Amino acid sequence: MEDKKVIFSGIQPTGTFTLGNYIGAIRNWGSLQEEYNCIYCVVNMHAITVKQEPSKLRKNTLDAYALLMACGIDPEKSILFIQSHVKTHAELSWLLSCSTQFGELSRMTQFKDKSRRHPDDINAGLFTYPVLMAADILAYNADLVPVGIDQKQHLELARNIAQRFNQRYGELFTVPEAYIPEVGAKVMSLQEPSKKMSKSDENPNACILILDDKDTIIRKFKRAVTDSEAEICYREGKDGINNLMTIYSSVTGKNFDEITSEFSGKGYGDFKLAVGEAVADHLAPIREKFAQFSSDKEYLKKCYTEGAEKALAYSQRIVSKAYRKVGFVDKK
Ligand code: ATP
Ligand code: LTN
DSSP, X not given: OOSOOEEEEEEOOSSSOBHHHIXXXXXXXXXXXXXXXXXXXXXXXXXXXXXXXXXXXXXXXXXXXXXXXXXXXXXXXXXXXXXXXXXXXXXXXXXXXXXXXXXXXXXXXXXXXXXXXXXXXOOXXXXXXXXHHHXXXXXXXXXXXXXXXXXXXXXXHHHXXXXXXXXXXXXXXXXXXXXXXXXXXXXXXSSSTTXXXXXXXXXXXXXXXXXXXXXXXXXHHHTOOOOSSOOOOOOTTOHHHHHHHHHHHHHHOOOHHHXXXXXXXXXXXXXXXXXXXXXXXXXXXXHHHHHHHHHOHHHHHHHHHXXXXXXXXXXXXXXXXXXXXHTOOOOO
């Protein structure tokens, strides 16, 4: 690959992607492809840290792959693959887990949240999840990691692990930086705008899925929780409206002042309808491309097989060096 900076990111195949996933992360992935060497991964190994039905996980993984292609990730330009196809991730994860402290992992807010939500299955994988994420990133010596703000803490941990390993065994890993969008780093639930929009929300009106049709999108926005004022402006305490403004800004490119003047004198009903239409129009081409990619199973298979080969070759060089550095005996 050419001598450009390296980008790595991943997404879990835990369901259809939400507008939050799209605005906070995936949308940027496509636009970075020209300027960087991009490596993107469907992280199905992370997904099994919470209970998954095997047949559903298989389908969700392939759908996630096709959906990333529909969102503009081109397997000719980027390395696009499925995590479980590339063994170096699990191998490096073990090495890095021995350079990660129990105390560090105990402080991770995602672990605390997910343990609270799944009290009957607080498994070791859920606890060491961030180590596997660090392995994903460090195995490619990635410079930048485009994610939503909720992943910042995991990224800080990946940086600490890289630095600790380098100090202990000698320079090897690039210390990665988070790449977080200025607007839309955290899209909130449409029903409880103090909580992030999440695929796993039980209330279907809380999140927009990127494959929702136009009527569904508009209906969900019409029901979005706002406030009792009638003023469309970005201000502390107006969580619902702030969220709608963020979404509208992300899909139209307009800034908050422009949005406020566009809707001055208009009511929340008009604004919600405009946001719904703008989002639906923005997502329509993705739905069409998804239908096309997901029906061509052979092409999909060719893409993920080649992606995995490239990812393995790339990461193997770095992981072999890590094996040598810790003192593992060479095989040949
Ligand atoms: P789950 O609900 O299953 O935990 P999730 O919706 O949080 O999943 P992930 O696969 O964990 O999705 O995240 C994929 C990417 O989307 C990450 O970079 C994450 O930061 C980003 N992301 C997730 N939710 C949001 C959101 N509401 N706003 C902005 N970015 C988000
Ligand atoms: N933890 C991330 C998904 C993820 C990831 C990664 C993101 C797994 N490995 C490597 C960036 C880089 C999440 O839940 N969003």
